Amino acid sequence: MVYFVGAGPGAIDLLTVRGERLLKKANVIIYAGSLVNPALLNLRQSDCLCYNSAEMTLEEVIAVMVKAEEDNQLTVRLHTGDPSLYGAVQEQMAYLDQLQIAYEVVPGVSSFCAAAAALKREYTLPDVAQSVIITRMKGRTDMPPRENIISFAAHQTTMVIFLSVAMIEQLSDELIKGGYASDTPAAVVYKATWPDEQIVVGTIVELPQMVSARQISKTALILVGKFLKDDYSRSKLYDPAFAHGFREAKE
Secondary structure, eight states: OEEEEEOBSSOGGGSOHHHHHHHHHOSEEEEOTTTSOGGGGGGSOTTOEEEEGGGOOHHHHHHHHHHHHHTTOOEEEEESBOTTTTOOOHHHHHHHHHHTOOEEEEOOOOHHHHHHHHHTOOSOOTTTOSOEEEEEOOSSSOOOTTOOHHHHHTTOSEEEEESOGGGHHHHHHHHHHHTOOTTOEEEEEESTTSTTOEEEEEEGGGHHHHHHHHTOOSSEEEEESGGGSSOOOOOSTTOTTOOBTTBOOOO
16 A cells, blocks of 8 residues: 655644554655655654655656555655645556555645744635635746736735745746735745744845845745735624524624
């Protein structure tokens, strides 16, 4: 059996209980070495085989899984955060489908959730934002034609931008060109939940300076939107004048 496990954003105790149980049982672990906290590997059995996928191709990763299946071993494919976001996991599952190898996916805590926690902020505030756009800048991986920062910025809702801190000047320009005011709040969270986590808060126009001053060049999220301000409406959910299935309205 192959288990795709979300390792969480970095802190060891943000691995799920299910993920921890599987790591302790695994005979083979294939981990994303460029991002996964290596301390998680201390949970493994002494005879567990570990492979760093940062040094491997897709075909090499699948070959390890196939060999483990032939040997009736349990494989954990350890991805950073949650596998469903920028995990290159779908192509692995497609391979396993073709080979008729059974697998399961164990979700993890995404870094975009950890970043909000680090900032002590809620992405979806009444009368401010009820949608979250998760995206990235075009890099070595292209973007679909209708998915670009300028078009997304026109919504002026909360944006969480992955894999783009190295292109921060272009990102800042495109956010403003798309419709955000230059003084819209923005934050950069570097390695959320890791011991060396950094948080920088400012505005969109200040993003390049913020990143340069901290010498942040990778492993960071850029968060944009008015959710970073303290101007929002009270939630209806806990408003005494608002009735719902569990509570009557109070005068």
